[in-house]
Amino acid sequence: MNLKQYSEIMLPEIEKELQNQTARLNAPGTQLFHEMITYHMGWTGEGAGREAAGKRIRPLIVLLATASLGADWRTSLPAAAAVELVHNFSLVHDDVQDNSDKRRGRLTVWKKWGVPMAINTGDALFVLSNQAMLDLNQFHPAATVMQAASILHNTCLDLTRGQFLDMSYEERTDLSLADYKPMVGGKTSALLSACTQIGALLGNATEAEQEAYRQFGYHLGLAFQVQDDILGIWGNEALTGKSAASDLVEGKNSLPVLYALGKQQKFFKRWTQGAITNTEVKEISALLEEEGARQYAEQISKEETQIALEYLAKAQPRGTAGTSMLELANMLLKRNQ
Amino acid sequence: MNLKQYSEIMLPEIEKELQNQTARLNAPGTQLFHEMITYHMGWTGEGAGREAAGKRIRPLIVLLATASLGADWRTSLPAAAAVELVHNFSLVHDDVQDNSDKRRGRLTVWKKWGVPMAINTGDALFVLSNQAMLDLNQFHPAATVMQAASILHNTCLDLTRGQFLDMSYEERTDLSLADYKPMVGGKTSALLSACTQIGALLGNATEAEQEAYRQFGYHLGLAFQVQDDILGIWGNEALTGKSAASDLVEGKNSLPVLYALGKQQKFFKRWTQGAITNTEVKEISALLEEEGARQYAEQISKEETQIALEYLAKAQPRGTAGTSMLELANMLLKRNQ
Numbered sequence: 001m002n003l004k005q006y007s008e009i010m011l012p013e014i015e016k017e018l019q020n021q022t023a024r025l026n027a028p029g030t031q032l033f034h035e036m037i038t039y040h041m042g043w044t045g046e047g048a049g050r051e052a053a054g055k056r057i058r059p060l061i062v063l064l065a066t067a068s069l070g071a072d073w074r075t076s077l078p079a080a081a082a083v084e085l086v087h088n089f090s091l092v093h094d095d096v097q098d099n100s101d102k103r104r105g106r107l108t109v110w111k112k113w114g115v116p117m118a119i120n121t122g123d124a125l126f127v128l129s130n131q132a133m134l135d136l137n138q139f140h141p142a143a144t145v146m147q148a149a150s151i152l153h154n155t156c157l158d159l160t161r162g163q164f165l166d167m168s169y170e171e172r173t174d175l176s177l178a179d180y181k182p183m184v185g186g187k188t189s190a191l192l193s194a195c196t197q198i199g200a201l202l203g204n205a206t207e208a209e210q211e212a213y214r215q216f217g218y219h220l221g222l223a224f225q226v227q228d229d230i231l232g233i234w235g236n237e238a239l240t241g242k243s244a245a246s247d248l249v250e251g252k253n254s255l256p257v258l259y260a261l262g263k264q265q266k267f268f269k270r271w272t273q274g275a276i277t278n279t280e281v282k283e284i285s286a287l288l289e290e291e292g293a294r295q296y297a298e299q300i301s302k303e304e305t306q307i308a309l310e311y312l313a314k315a316q317p318r319g320t321a322g323t324s325m326l327e328l329a330n331m332l333l334k335r336n337q
Numbered sequence: 338m339n340l341k342q343y344s345e346i347m348l349p350e351i352e353k354e355l356q357n358q359t360a361r362l363n364a365p366g367t368q369l370f371h372e373m374i375t376y377h378m379g380w381t382g383e384g385a386g387r388e389a390a391g392k393r394i395r396p397l398i399v400l401l402a403t404a405s406l407g408a409d410w411r412t413s414l415p416a417a418a419a420v421e422l423v424h425n426f427s428l429v430h431d432d433v434q435d436n437s438d439k440r441r442g443r444l445t446v447w448k449k450w451g452v453p454m455a456i457n458t459g460d461a462l463f464v465l466s467n468q469a470m471l472d473l474n475q476f477h478p479a480a481t482v483m484q485a486a487s488i489l490h491n492t493c494l495d496l497t498r499g500q501f502l503d504m505s506y507e508e509r510t511d512l513s514l515a516d517y518k519p520m521v522g523g524k525t526s527a528l529l530s531a532c533t534q535i536g537a538l539l540g541n542a543t544e545a546e547q548e549a550y551r552q553f554g555y556h557l558g559l560a561f562q563v564q565d566d567i568l569g570i571w572g573n574e575a576l577t578g579k580s581a582a583s584d585l586v587e588g589k590n591s592l593p594v595l596y597a598l599g600k601q602q603k604f605f606k607r608w609t610q611g612a613i614t615n616t617e618v619k620e621i622s623a624l625l626e627e628e629g630a631r632q633y634a635e636q637i638s639k640e641e642t643q644i645a646l647e648y649l650a651k652a653q654p655r656g657t658a659g660t661s662m663l664e665l666a667n668m669l670l671k672r673n674q
Contacts, residue, residue, distance in 0.1 A: 024494060025494070025498070027498075029502065029519055030498050030501055030502070032501075032505065033497075033498065033501040093456050093457070093460065096452070096453070096456060097452075097453035097456060097457070098453075115433070115434075115452070116433070116434035116435075116504055117501070117504060119430050119433060119434060119456055119459075120430070120434070120497055120500050120501055120504070122456075122460075123430065123459075123463070123493075123497050123500075124494065124497040124501075126460070126463060127490060127493040127494045127497060128494070130467060130486070130490045130493070131487075131490045131491070131494065134483060134486060134487050134490065137483060141479070142478070142479035142480040142482075142483050143479040145479075145483060146471060146474060146479050146482060146483060149467070149471060149486070150468075150471050153464060153467045153468045153471065154468070156460075156464040156467070157361060157362070157461065157464045157465070157468065160370075160457055160460050160461040160464060161362070161364075161367050161370065163457050163460075164367055164369075164370040164454070164457055164461075165366065165367070167453055167454060167457065168369065182366055
């Protein structure tokens with residue numbers, strides 16, 4: 001089996017598990033509440049469908065990790081749902097915090113139902129994630145379930161830390177490279193490392209193996225995020241689906257930006273003077289490249305990719321699930337090629 | 338020992354546990370984040386102190402429930418912290434949702450640090466609650482910890498359901514008595530029933546005993562909420578610390594209001610025509626009383642108190658902790674006398 005074949009079997013099972021877990025809210029009197037969840041998950045409302053649902057990469061990684069230890073990935077389905085629900089909880093709250101109108105081409109929950117309802121919808125997704133995780137007890141001993149829950153809780157605290165840093169950076173003018181990892185490490189990387197570690201734990205990995213899987217997920221997340229940062233400034237709009245350079249206009253403290261801020265040259269001067277306008281974007285992205293920010297970010301992306309793949313090799317994932325996980329990592333890391 | 342003596346021993350231990358649990362955020366780079374938490378908990382910032390912290394009634398109930406089974410209440414401290422953290426997570430988000438400027442006489446978190454930070458602070462309190470609960474594993478078997486966590490997760494889903502109903506009622510004009518319990522049952526009652534049930538579980542109660550404790554908490558919560566509703570319209574400002582009748586101006590769908598709405602008489606006509614002004618408050622509260630709403634609410638409060646006390650008797654709480662829990666219930670239920 002290759003990644004495509006695994007995806008074809010696993011993705012419908014992930015969707016079914018997510019639908020079962022969220023069905024807890026489908027009760028008389030709270031159907032509209034349930035609808036806010038199913039809309040956000042991409043199942044109902046205008047524009048519902050695959051694209052609206054997102055790629056479900058995180059739950060897929062959980063299942064592949066378990067399978068790559070030779071264990072039955074179906075026993076990890078509740079955990080796969082739990083990480084996807086955490087991811088979506090954070091998206092619903094992020095959209096409120098960032099004042100974003102659209103997500104995956106559709107109106108965001110707060111834009112449709114207002115901020116108070118969106119906060120509550122995010123909270124509910126978080127609770128559903130907690131409940132999903134405990135459903136592992138059908139397949140695993142209580143001590144293992146607790147370990148998996150504990151890994152996800154620690155990750156969630158990292159997520160709130162990363163979110164705090166991200167928001168507090170908006171008001172700072174003294175940022176530099178050193179501020180990147182604490183923020184990003186608490187976002188994409190934290191959740192991906194939880195996916196690989198929990199998947200391995202549920203596949204009965206030893207502690208050393210779990211640590212290798214965890215590190216693989218962490219550096220995969222970093223490499224992925226740095227690539228996303230590069231694409232957000234120099235990406236091809238047709239490939240990424242979002243306007244390249246929009247990250248500059250939005251004032252995102254991405255890796256290239258933080259690198260250049262630390263140099264305190266021309267870019268630093270312009271950035272600290274206020275928001276970049278659409279007409280400046282071309283000039284400013286060229287300036288960033290001139291100051292070495294693009295080259296630096298590409299270097300870091302390569303390094304983190306290398307580290308991620310070394311940890312994956314160390315984890316020794318088995319069989320076709322193992323090669324499919326490598327395939328998935330390569331797909332994620334080479335998406336600009 | 339009586340309630341006062343138990344409180345004097347337990348409250349400092351609860352505070353210490355809460356401080357340890359929230360200290361997870363006290364790390365380089367996120368001190369301000371930690372400060373948002375400690376400010377909300379009443380420990381730091383202007384007006385810090387006992388009043389700002391609140392009464393910590395929920396964790397006290399957890400500990401008394403465990404002690405009333407003859408078990409060591411100290412082994413329930415992580416759970417006591419967990420329920421208090423859930424309570425405070427919901428307060429921080431409620432204040433955003435209700436647009437409330439003040440809480441316990443101080444500026445709310447969103448008013449001090451903005452809505453995005455307040456959403457994140459609430460999220461972090463929720464995560465800290467999850468982590469606190471798993472710390473029970475120092476004292477209890479993994480299966481018991483999972484049961485306690487599961488009870489709290491179910492309660493949290495009830496909280497989001499109750500919050501959804503509360504918010505959706507704001508736009509409805511067809512409300513009646515039948516809409517009260519689904520909303521209130523998901524708020525005060527849900528959390529109090531989790532406190533008594535978890536406390537009993539950790540005291541090694543049988544399932545039948547746990548159910549009696551749970552029902553006691555649930556009806557205690559209902560009785561307490563109905564009393565709060567009565568005080569919110571006809572209360573003595575000096576006793577309650579909040580302006581009586583303010584619930585009418587705020588348009589709160591309290592029990593007396595829902596009772597009168599169901600009758601579709603004069604009150605119904607006025608209520609459905611728009612917000613009550615401060616100058617009308619006296620007249621409208623008299624109208625409510627005329628239509629039997631006060632008498633009805635007092636009757637329900639009495640009934641629920643009775644049911645709560647019957648379940649407490651059935652639970653057969655032991656020793657001085659048992660009599661102290663009865664004392665606490667009486668204190669909560671007779672606060673207008």
